[in-house]
Amino acid sequence: MSETKPYSESCERNRGPILEVLREHFADRRQVIEIGSGTGQHAVHFAAALPQLIWQTSDVDSNLPGIRMWLQESGLPNLPPPIALDVTAAWPDARYDAVFTANTLHIMGWPEVRALFAALPKVLATDAVLAVYGPFNYNGRFTSESNAAFDDWLKRRSEYSGIRDFAAVDELTRSIGFTLVEDRPMPANNRTLVWRRAAASAAMT
Numbered sequence: 333m334s335e336t337k338p339y340s341e342s343c344e345r346n347r348g349p350i351l352e353v354l355r356e357h358f359a360d361r362r363q364v365i366e367i368g369s370g371t372g373q374h375a376v377h378f379a380a381a382l383p384q385l386i387w388q389t390s391d392v393d394s395n396l397p398g399i400r401m402w403l404q405e406s407g408l409p410n411l412p413p414p415i416a417l418d419v420t421a422a423w424p425d426a427r428y429d430a431v432f433t434a435n436t437l438h439i440m441g442w443p444e445v446r447a448l449f450a451a452l453p454k455v456l457a458t459d460a461v462l463a464v465y466g467p468f469n470y471n472g473r474f475t476s477e478s479n480a481a482f483d484d485w486l487k488r489r490s491e492y493s494g495i496r497d498f499a500a501v502d503e504l505t506r507s508i509g510f511t512l513v514e515d516r517p518m519p520a521n522n523r524t525l526v527w528r529r530a531a532a533s534a535a536m537t
């Protein structure tokens with residue numbers, strides 16, 4: 333019996349606007365690790381459009397078969413097989429000069445979000461770029477009624493999930509030497525946030 337590829341409608345909608353941000357900020361990047369790749373749709377779209385990148389997908393074990401299906405069907409040479417990566421467990425012994433993650437920080441509990449940022453310096457080059465897509469709160473407030481409803485839905489699913497405060501995430505990135513370089517509004521009240529690490533501050537982590 334052949335398996336059906338997993339499919340995310342939201343990935344199809346948001347991949348275009350996210351790609352415009354990555355075209356700018358990943359233009360000089362070569363090795364990207366994606367955290368929580370989900371279906372693998374983003375990886376296929378971005379790796380096709382940005383062939384200078386080796387795009388390393390990752391996710392918890394149970395999502396890897398679906399990601400493999402998308403990658404294999406694409407036939408793209410810059411998509412190595414996905415790796416199992418739970419942000420709270422062991423990280424790969426490899427170096428990347430960019431990180432991408434979409435719609436993950438509000439799914440993970442806050443301790444997992446902290447674990448993710450704490451682990452990044454071990455796998456990142458000194459001038460790494462970090463791009464995060466998803467909904468964020470500002471000044472402790474939802475940016476829309478739909479985000480407030482989404483947060484309510486998330487919390488009914490898991491008490492640990494919830495839309496994160498931009499300031500709290502920015503603080504985590506600053507603690508590992510990153511500086512915000514762009515906060516771009518995206519459709520449907522989402523953002524793509526981009527941070528960059530300066531070589532000098534990276535030396536201190």
Ligand SMILES: C[S@@+](CC[C@H](N)C(=O)[O-])C[C@H]1O[C@@H](n2cnc3c(N)ncnc32)[C@H](O)[C@@H]1O
Nearest residue numbers: 340368369370392417418419434435436439444
């Ligand atoms: C809402 S999905 C987003 C998937 C994809 N990035 C997208 O935008 O469609 C959240 C993803 O976070 C992953 N995730 C949740 N907890 C994780 C953890 N502790 N470590 C790694 N990935 C995790 C899930 O497996 C899932 O793929």
